[in-house]
Amino acid sequence: MKFIPKLPFKEDLKIEGFESIDLQEFCSRDWSKYEPKSPYFPHKLEFYVLLIITKGSVRHKVDLKEYLVNENECLIISPNQIHALNSESEYHGHFFLFTKEYLLNYFTPSTFFHISQLFNYHMFHPVYQLDECMMDYAGRVASEYIYSPYILKNQIISSLFSIILYKLNNRNLLIQSNQNLKQGFDLFEKFKNLIEEEYNKSRNVNDYADQMNISYKHLNEISKRFTNRTAKEFLDDYIILEIKRKLSSTSLSVKEICFETGFDEPTNFVKYFKKATGITPLEFRAAIK
Amino acid sequence: MKFIPKLPFKEDLKIEGFESIDLQEFCSRDWSKYEPKSPYFPHKLEFYVLLIITKGSVRHKVDLKEYLVNENECLIISPNQIHALNSESEYHGHFFLFTKEYLLNYFTPSTFFHISQLFNYHMFHPVYQLDECMMDYAGRVASEYIYSPYILKNQIISSLFSIILYKLNNRNLLIQSNQNLKQGFDLFEKFKNLIEEEYNKSRNVNDYADQMNISYKHLNEISKRFTNRTAKEFLDDYIILEIKRKLSSTSLSVKEICFETGFDEPTNFVKYFKKATGITPLEFRAAIK
Numbered sequence: 093m094k095f096i097p098k099l100p101f102k103e104d105l106k107i108e109g110f111e112s113i114d115l116q117e118f119c120s121r122d123w124s125k126y127e128p129k130s131p132y133f134p135h136k137l138e139f140y141v142l143l144i145i146t147k148g149s150v151r152h153k154v155d156l157k158e159y160l161v162n163e164n165e166c167l168i169i170s171p172n173q174i175h176a177l178n179s180e181s182e183y184h185g186h187f188f189l190f191t192k193e194y195l196l197n198y199f200t201p202s203t204f205f206h207i208s209q210l211f212n213y214h215m216f217h218p219v220y221q222l223d224e225c226m227m228d229y230a231g232r233v234a235s236e237y238i239y240s241p242y243i244l245k246n247q248i249i250s251s252l253f254s255i256i257l258y259k260l261n262n263r264n265l266l267i268q269s270n271q272n273l274k275q276g277f278d279l280f281e282k283f284k285n286l287i288e289e290e291y292n293k294s295r296n297v298n299d300y301a302d303q304m305n306i307s308y309k310h311l312n313e314i315s316k317r318f319t320n321r322t323a324k325e326f327l328d329d330y331i332i333l334e335i336k337r338k339l340s341s342t343s344l345s346v347k348e349i350c351f352e353t354g355f356d357e358p359t360n361f362v363k364y365f366k367k368a369t370g371i372t373p374l375e376f377r378a379a380i381k
Numbered sequence: 382m383k384f385i386p387k388l389p390f391k392e393d394l395k396i397e398g399f400e401s402i403d404l405q406e407f408c409s410r411d412w413s414k415y416e417p418k419s420p421y422f423p424h425k426l427e428f429y430v431l432l433i434i435t436k437g438s439v440r441h442k443v444d445l446k447e448y449l450v451n452e453n454e455c456l457i458i459s460p461n462q463i464h465a466l467n468s469e470s471e472y473h474g475h476f477f478l479f480t481k482e483y484l485l486n487y488f489t490p491s492t493f494f495h496i497s498q499l500f501n502y503h504m505f506h507p508v509y510q511l512d513e514c515m516m517d518y519a520g521r522v523a524s525e526y527i528y529s530p531y532i533l534k535n536q537i538i539s540s541l542f543s544i545i546l547y548k549l550n551n552r553n554l555l556i557q558s559n560q561n562l563k564q565g566f567d568l569f570e571k572f573k574n575l576i577e578e579e580y581n582k583s584r585n586v587n588d589y590a591d592q593m594n595i596s597y598k599h600l601n602e603i604s605k606r607f608t609n610r611t612a613k614e615f616l617d618d619y620i621i622l623e624i625k626r627k628l629s630s631t632s633l634s635v636k637e638i639c640f641e642t643g644f645d646e647p648t649n650f651v652k653y654f655k656k657a658t659g660i661t662p663l664e665f666r667a668a669i670k
Contacts, residue, residue: 244547258533
């Protein structure tokens, strides 16, 4: 069984709950002695991460899916997502790490609400483009973190950082504020929330449509509009990701995972998994060892 | 009797409780038709003002005292201070106007606490220097106010604006965080707060020293350290300013103001005022007509 380390947030930081790290310096450290707790091995973090690339590009695996992050782009990683840095390419940039407590301490409740969407990874693609102005703010956060002579340095950094988060989230808000999309988006969000609660009770899209008082056809249209996938495909992808997470980050047996994710018996479970991934759960577990 | 208009905050703004105005455009408006509600006539505002000069300089009267504000400097005006723009010189810059409600809506309570000191005009000189970076943020606030395409524009502007306020207040915080000054500053603040409550009960510094459980001599030293004035001079200046305010902005008679400010009879009141200002209360009222 592969061990997926879960790394807590550092405690002796300049700012409680927030850390700014230079990516080049970070990558040049000798991580081999920390394996398997090295950032190049799949691991979970207890905190939020913004990875901003200022030069070069990086392929980064999050929840077993690879994302390419180019210059002037940002990858958002939420607590408990499994990820690993790629050691092959050359890249510069910033790592901004922060805890939920940090957001609650430094931001008003409405700010917190506005930016928490950024970390809703089922709904939004985790790679964002940054314009020149946003890249400038990222640089300012990093430099204030190291050099700021101000007594209210923490507040200054959180204000700068919040501007980046506000601007990043604009893409997601545009989708929702578009009058034509708004209603559909609300329904889609309801669908996603229902899946979160009930995926281990039903894999039948009709059950979800019934609970939402809309037709199967309507739900399907909405899912396609926001994800380019049918409602059934979105539901199955969600369940497969949950199963993969359990396979990769727990020591539960296949049978235990089968029951936990709502299957009546292992044969169906293995068939379901193989149909979606091409391999069996045990083969998957072996492959990521 | 001079009429001092009290101007409320505009209600139909892009951002509730916040307004950014280009100073050059503002000065070029034809204000003559608004007199005496023109900004060139003494007036009170119900809101906070930051006047930032980007080019040239301006002499601005606040509470009957003239301040010179040069390029890359900022003048802070609090609600209810009487002030008037100067129409003689050429200057460019920004006016940022905001209400207390704005601060409470957009900032956390601790932020509000940190920056409210800026508006404590008895304690701190109201003219502040801005470095290049702060001037840059001021320009960004003004341009985001006009051009920002972002849905969370209000939040972005409040974050930018808060950075300016945090950095401005650094000067005041430095005074207080200096270990040698800290204790004295706390005492001085206590003295100022006591005066606020009791100036119409006593003009005897001994009474204040007694209430603070320190000696007259000690209180005097502290007052000199922070204001370059003796405790008696600081107290008298405070009272004279209160009297001037009442003379200029109310229609109360000299006798009424005399009793309101804690004098037993008008003869002493007039003598006290004349000793400090060189003129009688009525002459003062006539002079600012």
